[in-house]
Amino acid sequence: MDINRELKRHFIGRLVQDGRRIDGRGFDEMREISIEQNVIPDKAEGSAFVKLGNTEVLCGVKMDVGEPFPDTPEEGVMMTGAELVPIASPEFEAGRPGEDAIELARVVDRGIRESHMISLDKLVISPGERVWMVFIDLHILNHDGNLIDASTLAAVSALKSAWVPKFEDEKVIREKSSDLPISKIPLSFTYAKIDDAILLDPILDEEFAMDARLTVTTSGTHLHAMQKGETGAFKPEEVFNIVDTTFSKYKEVKKLIK
Amino acid sequence: MGGKSSTPLIVKGKRLDGRKPEELRPIKIEAGVLNRADGSCYVEWGKNKVIAAVYGPRELHPKHLQDNTQAVLRCRYNMAPFSVDDRKRPGPDRRSVEISKVIREALERVVFLNYFPTSAIDVFMEVLQADAGTRCAALTAASVALADAGVPMRDLVAGCAAGKVDGTVVLDLMQEEDNYGEGDLPLGYIPSKDEIVLLQMDGDFTKDEFKTALNYAIKGAKKIYALQKEALKRKYTTNKETAKWI
Amino acid sequence: MEKLELRAEVVAPGDLLARDISNGTYTYLDGGEVKASVFGLKDIKKDSVSVIPLAGKYMPKAGDMVIGVITMVDRNGWEISINSPYPVFLQRDRDMDPILNPRRLYKEGDIVSVKIKSVNEMKKCYAEGPRKLRGGRILMINAKKIPRVIGNRKSMLGILREKSECRVVVGQNGVIWLDGPERNVQMVVDAILQIERESHTKGLTDRISSVLDKKMKVIKEEENGRKK
Numbered sequence: 001m002d003i004n005r006e007l008k009r010h011f012i013g014r015l016v017q018d019g020r021r022i023d024g025r026g027f028d029e030m031r032e033i034s035i036e037q038n039v040i041p042d043k044a045e046g047s048a049f050v051k052l053g054n055t056e057v058l059c060g061v062k063m064d065v066g067e068p069f070p071d072t073p074e075e076g077v078m079m080t081g082a083e084l085v086p087i088a089s090p091e092f093e094a095g096r097p098g099e100d101a102i103e104l105a106r107v108v109d110r111g112i113r114e115s116h117m118i119s120l121d122k123l124v125i126s127p128g129e130r131v132w133m134v135f136i137d138l139h140i141l142n143h144d145g146n147l148i149d150a151s152t153l154a155a156v157s158a159l160k161s162a163w164v165p166k167f168e169d170e171k172v173i174r175e176k177s178s179d180l181p182i183s184k185i186p187l188s189f190t191y192a193k194i195d196d197a198i199l200l201d202p203i204l205d206e207e208f209a210m211d212a213r214l215t216v217t218t219s220g221t222h223l224h225a226m227q228k229g230e231t232g233a234f235k236p237e238e239v240f241n242i243v244d245t246t247f248s249k250y251k252e253v254k255k256l257i258k
Numbered sequence: 259m260g261g262k263s264s265t266p267l268i269v270k271g272k273r274l275d276g277r278k279p280e281e282l283r284p285i286k287i288e289a290g291v292l293n294r295a296d297g298s299c300y301v302e303w304g305k306n307k308v309i310a311a312v313y314g315p316r317e318l319h320p321k322h323l324q325d326n327t328q329a330v331l332r333c334r335y336n337m338a339p340f341s342v343d344d345r346k347r348p349g350p351d352r353r354s355v356e357i358s359k360v361i362r363e364a365l366e367r368v369v370f371l372n373y374f375p376t377s378a379i380d381v382f383m384e385v386l387q388a389d390a391g392t393r394c395a396a397l398t399a400a401s402v403a404l405a406d407a408g409v410p411m412r413d414l415v416a417g418c419a420a421g422k423v424d425g426t427v428v429l430d431l432m433q434e435e436d437n438y439g440e441g442d443l444p445l446g447y448i449p450s451k452d453e454i455v456l457l458q459m460d461g462d463f464t465k466d467e468f469k470t471a472l473n474y475a476i477k478g479a480k481k482i483y484a485l486q487k488e489a490l491k492r493k494y495t496t497n498k499e500t501a502k503w504i
Numbered sequence: 505m506e507k508l509e510l511r512a513e514v515v516a517p518g519d520l521l522a523r524d525i526s527n528g529t530y531t532y533l534d535g536g537e538v539k540a541s542v543f544g545l546k547d548i549k550k551d552s553v554s555v556i557p558l559a560g561k562y563m564p565k566a567g568d569m570v571i572g573v574i575t576m577v578d579r580n581g582w583e584i585s586i587n588s589p590y591p592v593f594l595q596r597d598r599d600m601d602p603i604l605n606p607r608r609l610y611k612e613g614d615i616v617s618v619k620i621k622s623v624n625e626m627k628k629c630y631a632e633g634p635r636k637l638r639g640g641r642i643l644m645i646n647a648k649k650i651p652r653v654i655g656n657r658k659s660m661l662g663i664l665r666e667k668s669e670c671r672v673v674v675g676q677n678g679v680i681w682l683d684g685p686e687r688n689v690q691m692v693v694d695a696i697l698q699i700e701r702e703s704h705t706k707g708l709t710d711r712i713s714s715v716l717d718k719k720m721k722v723i724k725e726e727e728n729g730r731k732k
């Protein structure tokens with residue numbers, strides 16, 4: 001049992017009962033967001049470094065040419081991976097991605113894929129044979145809670161900055177031929193439930209105390225992905241309220257995406 | 259959600275298999291189908307065939323995996339290679355790791371893990387034939403198998419999904435609807451407590467469509483819950499020697 | 505197979521049992537409601553309601569007599585596996601000769617009956633009063649059906665022992681040791697398995713009693729025939 005975790009849990013629980021958060025935020029207030037694009041300018045076709053409070057995520061996008069999936073011959077391919085590298089937290093260990101990393105990558109992937117952010121139909125070189133593959137890789141550098149939203153922001157920003165290389169004589173030439181075709185902007189919003197309180201954008205200490213977690217991804221008017229986590233439960237009305245908050249928060253955060 | 263279907267999936271208010279939008283597929287639940295397991299359950303849900311087995315609480319080794327305050331619940335959702343159209347490579351992939359995790363978290367809500375410090379409770383779910391909605395079927399089966407094993411629980415968890423097809427919100431997607439539909443919303447629900455313990459979503463829903471879909475899934479889960487309880491009770495009210503899954 | 509009558513209502517986890525009454529074993533309180541926490545039979549008494557489980561692992565309890573297998577021996581004593589998530593430990597006697605190899609008393613694989621002396625919060629269990637069980641036959645059934653095998657004021661166990669002329673030692677953990685003529689032992693095994701199968705039904709003691717009478721009659725007649 002982690003001592004830090006236990007001590008924080010009791011403290012956070014008491015604060016929340018008084019209607020307060022450890023960093024003074026309101027229950028539906030995000031931490032400060034900073035986004036820097038093209039931080040890996042020489043090797044990655046797209047990249048972004050996102051700070052959500054103290055949580056820091058680096059996302060790199062690599063483009064390559066490969067075969068399309070048999071069931072979508074006229075679409076490019078996208079893949080999302082996440083690594084919880086050991087530098088980000090004493091709890092992360094080196095090695096194959098564990099279930100937390102897998103869940104993180106899949107929830108981020110779902111939001112981008114289902115919102116059709118990337119126009120995959122414009123990434124076809126020759127149908128059924130050659131398409132562009134978009135690899136989105138998330139590197140978690142500092143874990144202070146809410147990795148999902150920080151990672152979605154990083155992935156979306158990296159994709160916004162990404163470009164498609166040239167493909168000549170069956171070879172990829174790492175020179176820009178065009179911008180990566182982008183349509184919608186998906187953003188995720190994650191909520192922690194502690195007792196009966198629902199907190200947007202939990203920090204790590206709040207995650208230690210949370211009973212349940214819900215992530216909602218929207219592109220502004222439509223919902224594209226959801227993921228409930230942890231062992232607690234939500235009431236249907238709580239979910240409906242979270243959906244309402246998400247739509248209003250989207251408008252705020254969307255402005256930061258360049 | 260995959261590509262577009264060339265033919266409509268809903269014609270005159272009827273779906274490909276003749277169901278109305280708010281109708282479940284035929285469902286059969288059988289408790290206690292495996293001899294060696296401490297508890298087991300077979301669920302047939304449309305063309306889905308899922309079997310769940312529970313072992314434990316049992317001793318957990320190595321010792322560093324033990325939790326001195328409660329049992330460790332371990333869940334494994336696995337698809338048989340022959341359960342899908344194109345053979346699936348055996349063993350866990352990213353999808354099944356994620357599904358195992360959300361199912362475990364849903365079940366942890368109901369199992370009295372604190373009764374069994376240092377031990378392990380293992381829940382194995384095998385998808386033998388898949389036809390969309392396997393995680394809900396697996397969760398439904400796992401929850402009955404746990405009860406069948408005599409594991410103390412607050413209640414059963416019922417799984418059920420809703421989705422969106424041809425712009426219409428429907429209950430309980432089948433394979434074609436999952437492949438060509440516009441959204442899927444799997445739910446794990448405890449009717450007696452009105453609690454959502456598993457919730458995922460992918461696709462494209464407006465706020466109103468989402469509300470309808472969640473309400474459909476809740477209604478569906480309530481029906482599944484009744485079938486789960488009925489299956490447990492049937493085990494002792496009929497005189498079958500042992501239940502069979504096939 | 506004839507239709508057997510249930511001796512009580514079958515309930516599942518989460519089923520509402522009663523309101524405003526004290527909650528007994530295998531139940532929990534949810535507001536003012538008593539709900540079942542396991543799959544089993546509803547057992548309603550004047551002032552409380554509980555559930556008799558139909559499945560589940562044996563949980564060690566101080567005072568219980570259990571039968572198990574020695575799985576590990578070291579200089580502190582013996583570890584005994586008892587078909588439960590928790591093994592029990594039998595500590596070596598303080599005045600036992602420290603040079604004596606503990607395996608000379610009990611070694612891995614030996615079957616022993618012990619009384620559980622204590623169980624702590626983490627379910628670490630200590631045992632006392634070991635007895636080695638030699639020969640005979642071991643039967644393992646669902647531990648939750650043991651109360652039925654023993655019966656009210658040991659009525660069922662009395663019938664099993666008396667009618668079969670066998671030695672029967674019943675561990676609370678679902679392990680039963682039997683010794684006697686082979687056919688008699690087989691008869692008791694069959695009877696116990698029937699009790700396990702039909703523990704949820706009414707009139708079980710009478711049914712078992714008459715089955716044993718019939719079988720013993722056959723055994724006796726054959727024995728007498730052989731003597732003549």
